[in-house]
Amino acid sequence: xxxxxxxxxxxxxxxxxxxxxxxxxxxxxxNLLDKSKTLTANxxxxxxxxxxxxxQETAGEMAVQRPGLFFWKTAEPNEQTIVSDxxxxxxxxxxxxxxxxxxxxxxxxxxxxxxxxxxxxxxxESFDITSKQQSGVxxxxxxxxxxxxxFDTLRLSFRNGVINDMQLIDSIGQxxxxxxxxxxxxxxxxxxxxxxxxxxxxxxxxx
Numbered sequence: 001x002x003x004x005x006x007x008x009x010x011x012x013x014x015x016x017x018x019x020x021x022x023x024x025x026x027x028x029x030x031n032l033l034d035k036s037k038t039l040t041a042n043x044x045x046x047x048x049x050x051x052x053x054x055x056q057e058t059a060g061e062m063a064v065q066r067p068g069l070f071f072w073k074t075a076e077p078n079e080q081t082i083v084s085d086x087x088x089x090x091x092x093x094x095x096x097x098x099x100x101x102x103x104x105x106x107x108x109x110x111x112x113x114x115x116x117x118x119x120x121x122x123x124x125e126s127f128d129i130t131s132k133q134q135s136g137v138x139x140x141x142x143x144x145x146x147x148x149x150x151f152d153t154l155r156l157s158f159r160n161g162v163i164n165d166m167q168l169i170d171s172i173g174q175x176x177x178x179x180x181x182x183x184x185x186x187x188x189x190x191x192x193x194x195x196x197x198x199x200x201x202x203x204x205x206x207x
Contacts, residue, residue, distance in 0.1 A: 025131035026124045029140045032158055033120045036185040038065045039163070043180050045074070050173030062180075064117035068104060069194040083196040084117070090196045099198045102207040115154075116163070127154075136160045 040063045047056045060074040070084035081092040084104055091100040115123070123129065127142040142154040155167040162185065166178040198204055 022130045025129045025140060028131060028138065029129060029156070030120045030123060032138075032161060032163075033116070033123075034066075035161075036066075036163075038187060038189050039063065039116060039183065039185055040187065040189060041163075041180040041183040043178050045176065045178045047174065047176045055174075063189050063193050065189050065194065066117055066120075068117055069189075070117040071193050081196070083194060085194050085196075090198070092196060092198070096203070097199070097201070098203040098205065099196075100205045100207060101198075137164070 040061075042059070042061050044059045045057065046054060048054055056078070058074050058078045060072070062073070063071040068084060068086040070082065070089075072083075073079070073081040079094055081090075081094075083090045083092070087104055089102050089104050092098075093100075123142075125145075127144060129140060129142050131138055131140045133139075136159055138158050140156045140158075142156065143152070144154075151168045151170050153167075153169045157164045157166070162183050163180055164183075165180060168176045
């Protein structure tokens with residue numbers, strides 16, 4: 001699944017573009033992310049091509065705990081799981097019976113989903129950030145400073161201070177919309193959520 005790979009892969013630290021960050025937007029987003037030490041939610045996810053034609057729709061569940069702990073699982077028939085224990089990130093594909101394991105890179109804060117569990121102090125180093133607010137909704141638009149990234153624009157939307165949805169747009173106009181429901185912040189999350197035991201007999205790729 002392309003989005004799962006996008007959520008996992010770090011953006012490469014190549015030449016950066018000129019920054020146009022709005023300090024007030026940076027401070028506001030940092031505050032909203034930082035106040036949620038844990039988050040759990042269900043999500044629905046839809047990918048559209050540049051013309052608006054639906055390519056894929058799926059759903060799943062996620063959990064994060066700062067710093068660096070992350071769980072993201074899509075349901076069947078496109079089941080895949082990402083788990084970060086703060087040191088390693090594991091991508092499990094049950095259809096392939098394959099686990100890809102890599103060292104957690106601080107630059108993973110540049111990617112959309114792992115941003116939710118990363119170091120909020122590094123956000124302005126990775127993105128140019130602007131925002132707009134209407135009633136109880138505030139939208140943040142994040143543009144990666146690195147030129148070689150898997151997405152051109154990331155939008156995070158918060159409703160009444162709680163994350164509501166996320167949208168990614170890539171260089172060819174493909175959009176991935178993720179809607180979060182049943183969001184719970186600062187609730188205890190079992191430590192086992194962020195541990196993944198690779199099934200016996202599975203292929204393991206170390207990167």
